[in-house]
Amino acid sequence: xxIGADGDAGxxxxxxxxxxxxxxxxxxxxxxxxxxQNAAIDAALSxxxxxxxxxxTGNEATDAMIDDALSxxxDDVDNPTxxxxxxxxxxxxxVIAGLLSAAVTGSLSLGVTVGRLAAMGxxxxxxxxxxxxxxxGAVTPEQATSAxxxxxxxxxxxxxxxxxxxxxxxxxxxxxxxxxxASVASSVAATAPVSEEELxxxxxxxxxxxxxxxxxxxxxxxxxxxxxxxxxxxPYANLDALNREAAILEDPTLILxxxxxxxxxxxxxxxxxxxxxxxxxxxxxxxxxxATEEETQGLASTELNAAITRLxxxxxxxxxxxxxxxxxxxxxxxxxANTKVGGVTQLAGITNSxxxxxxxxxxxxxxxxxxxxxxxxxxxxxxxxxxxxAATQLSQLFV
Amino acid sequence: MLxxxxxxxxxxxxxxGAVQGADIAKDANSQATQVSTGATQRANALMMEWLEIxxxxxxxxxxxxxxxxxxxFTQAIERIQPFVDTGAVNRATDLATGKTxxxxxxxxxxxxxxxxxxxxxxxxxxxxxKKDKIVDAALEYGSNYASTFLDAAINRTLPRATRSLxxxxxISNIQSGLxxxxxxxxxxxxxxxxxxxxxxxxxxxxxxxxxxxxNTASGINRANINTNLTSDLLNVGNQAAALFSRK
Numbered sequence: 001x002x003i004g005a006d007g008d009a010g011x012x013x014x015x016x017x018x019x020x021x022x023x024x025x026x027x028x029x030x031x032x033x034x035x036x037q038n039a040a041i042d043a044a045l046s047x048x049x050x051x052x053x054x055x056x057t058g059n060e061a062t063d064a065m066i067d068d069a070l071s072x073x074x075d076d077v078d079n080p081t082x083x084x085x086x087x088x089x090x091x092x093x094x095v096i097a098g099l100l101s102a103a104v105t106g107s108l109s110l111g112v113t114v115g116r117l118a119a120m121g122x123x124x125x126x127x128x129x130x131x132x133x134x135x136x137g138a139v140t141p142e143q144a145t146s147a148x149x150x151x152x153x154x155x156x157x158x159x160x161x162x163x164x165x166x167x168x169x170x171x172x173x174x175x176x177x178x179x180x181x182a183s184v185a186s187s188v189a190a191t192a193p194v195s196e197e198e199l200x201x202x203x204x205x206x207x208x209x210x211x212x213x214x215x216x217x218x219x220x221x222x223x224x225x226x227x228x229x230x231x232x233x234x235p236y237a238n239l240d241a242l243n244r245e246a247a248i249l250e251d252p253t254l255i256l257x258x259x260x261x262x263x264x265x266x267x268x269x270x271x272x273x274x275x276x277x278x279x280x281x282x283x284x285x286x287x288x289x290x291a292t293e294e295e296t297q298g299l300a301s302t303e304l305n306a307a308i309t310r311l312x313x314x315x316x317x318x319x320x321x322x323x324x325x326x327x328x329x330x331x332x333x334x335x336x337a338n339t340k341v342g343g344v345t346q347l348a349g350i351t352n353s354x355x356x357x358x359x360x361x362x363x364x365x366x367x368x369x370x371x372x373x374x375x376x377x378x379x380x381x382x383x384x385x386x387x388x389x390a391a392t393q394l395s396q397l398f399v
Numbered sequence: 400m401l402x403x404x405x406x407x408x409x410x411x412x413x414x415x416g417a418v419q420g421a422d423i424a425k426d427a428n429s430q431a432t433q434v435s436t437g438a439t440q441r442a443n444a445l446m447m448e449w450l451e452i453x454x455x456x457x458x459x460x461x462x463x464x465x466x467x468x469x470x471x472f473t474q475a476i477e478r479i480q481p482f483v484d485t486g487a488v489n490r491a492t493d494l495a496t497g498k499t500x501x502x503x504x505x506x507x508x509x510x511x512x513x514x515x516x517x518x519x520x521x522x523x524x525x526x527x528x529k530k531d532k533i534v535d536a537a538l539e540y541g542s543n544y545a546s547t548f549l550d551a552a553i554n555r556t557l558p559r560a561t562r563s564l565x566x567x568x569x570i571s572n573i574q575s576g577l578x579x580x581x582x583x584x585x586x587x588x589x590x591x592x593x594x595x596x597x598x599x600x601x602x603x604x605x606x607x608x609x610x611x612x613x614n615t616a617s618g619i620n621r622a623n624i625n626t627n628l629t630s631d632l633l634n635v636g637n638q639a640a641a642l643f644s645r646k
Contacts, residue, residue: 237478239481242481242482245559246484246559249487249490249505249506249555249556249559250505251505251509252505252506252508252509252510253509253512256509256510256512256513265513265517269517269521273521283524283525284521284522284524284525286533286536286537288521289518289521289522289533289534289537290537290540292514292517292518292521292537293514293515293517293518293537293538293540293541293544294514294544295517296510296513296514296516296517296518297510297511297513297514297541297544297545297548300509300510300513300514301506301510301548301551301552304506304509304510304551304555305551305554305555308555308558312558315558315562319482319562319565319566322478322479322481322482323478323479323569325475325478326474326475326476326478326479326569326573327475329471329472329474329475329478330471330472330475330573330576330577332471333467333468333469333470333471333472333580334468334471334580336464336467336471337463337464337465337467337468337580337584338464340460340463340464340467341457341460341461341464341584341587341588341591343460344456344457344459344460345457345591347453347456348453348456348457348591348595349595351449351452351453351456352449352450352453352595352598352599354449355445355446355448355449355450355599356446356599356602358442358445359442359443359445359446359602359606360442362438362439362441362442362445363438363439363442363606365438366434366435366437366438366439367435367438369431369434370430370431370432370434370435371431373427373430373431373434374427374428374431376427377423377424377426377427380420380423381420381423381424384416384419384420384423385416385420387412387416388412388413388415388416388417391408391409391411391412391413392409392412392413393409394405394408394409395405395406395407395408395409395410395412396409397405398401398402398403398405398406
């Protein structure tokens with residue numbers, strides 16, 4: 001990086017900037033412990049920036065995470081010249097150079113670059129204008145780095161000279177920068193869970209829609225299956241034989257008055273009469289009448305039995321088919337009911353879980369916001385306290 | 400003159416700082432409390448909103464599922480119903496027990512009529528004074544003879560009676576199955592509703608408790624801030640008194 005152990009800013013070149021933009025993995029040079037510490041700081045910053053970048057994709061920017069990310073960064077504020085630490089200006093410059101370099105090479109989107117610069121304390125409008133100028137080549141990355149670093153350090157004139165309003169002027173890297181960065185961080189953190197809630201709600205609705213569609217589709221599939229099964233069985237479910245049986249039992253003359261039976265009966269009786277005529281010499285006797293009675297009734301009963309028996313296999317087929325169809329009906333109904341209630345149970349489980357997560361997100365975001373408010377107030381109180389102490393000390397000089 | 404003014408800069412700054420600091424702290428305390436309790440109220444409302452949706456979803460599914468069961472099981476019964484013929488059972492039973500005479504059975508009545516017709520046809524060829532008596536005797540024989548076909552008549556009806564019993568048994572099973580299925584669905588749905596409700600309500604209750612705790616803590620914080628302010632102002636007053644005493 002070309003940064004000396006005494007904390008001098010050796011330069012804000014693209015090399016060091018790239019190292020910062022690449023999550024601090026490739027510090028090209030530097031003094032021993034300084035390089036390691038810088039890398040650690042870069043890594044910490046990368047988590048911070050990563051959180052900002054991904055705040056709307058479900059990551060939580062927790063207090064602890066932000067604190068971890070910023071602690072290394074702001075250690076330099078407290079000990080800018082201690083061994084192994086870069087000066088704050090150098091550090092800010094390195095990060096800005098890295099961001100701009102990454103934006104120019106396309107490894108970082110312009111929007112993300114602006115967001116990161118804003119997170120470092122540069123006014124967003126200034127950051128946007130600066131990135132725009134760099135991206136079209138109106139300003140070199142080195143010029144932009146120098147101007148932005150100066151602005152964050154309290155001098156906005158360089159930005160103004162580049163045709164940018166310089167609204168970032170005065171953002172000193174002392175307690176002010178800590179306050180600003182904390183504000184940005186808390187803002188991001190407070191926004192992230194809200195977005196997270198919206199994201200969860202969106203996906204919950206998507207999931208619910210998916211499940212409801214699946215239930216509907218599943219129910220339709222069951223209906224289709226039921227209808228196909230019933231269609232397969234229905235040819236065997238004909239009730240004609242059953243109805244014919246009922247009709248014959250109710251009115252046997254349907255069989256006995258039928259010409260075919262009468263023909264058969266006449267044939268039978270003719271045989272009987274002929275046989276008796278041989279004995280009686282052609283006359284009609286009482287025995288002949290009795291024989292006629294027996295033969296007629298016997299033949300009628302046999303014919304009725306045959307008619308009924310003939311129908312039984314077909315009636316049994318129909319009975320079996322209809323029993324099977326009834327099973328299809330009941331099983332299908334149960335399957336549909338189970339699909340609906342089972343699916344909705346899944347739906348309720350997912351919904352319940354997501355609602356709990358959304359509630360947690362709301363509370364988490366509120367906690368971060370509340371902590372940020374308290375932290376900001378503490379900063380302000382501390383500043384007032386510092387002023388008061390200074391005034392008191394000054395006053396003591398005159399006592 | 401400047402020295403005298405500067406002596407009072409410290410105490411005045413202290414008063415200003417104490418009052419400003421207290422205001423800032425109280426304002427922050429108030430804002431943080433509002434943010435926290437507002438979020439908890441919103442979280443509770445959200446959980447209750449989705450709970451109601453869940454309960455409604457399950458109730459609707461149980462209702463729809465119950466309607467499916469009614470439709471399917473009723474359809475099943477209607478398919479089997481044609482085989483139910485309790486009349487056949489009664490006819491066979493009445494014939495077998497003698498409650499109904501064989502001659503009243505349609506099949507026996509019909510075959511008797513066939514026999515009588517045949518006898519009468521044959522009798523037209525008879526001559527002589529005993530014709531009518533002989534024919535009457537033959538017809539009476541035919542009526543009595545018909546009872547020998549009683550078993551046949553019963554057996555012709557019995558398959559229908561047997562199938563009727565089977566169909567009635569199946570329908571009975573379907574009806575009881577429908578009752579069980581509807582009960583299972585209703586109880587299962589209620590249990591799931593209960594589980595979900597039981598999982599949410601404690602969280603909502605805890606949220607309400609958190610709101611109370613936050614408000615209480617906020618009140619304590621405010622009291623502490625005021626106490627500290629009083630203490631700070633008292634100290635400044637002491638400093639001022641010391642300053643006056645030196646004069």
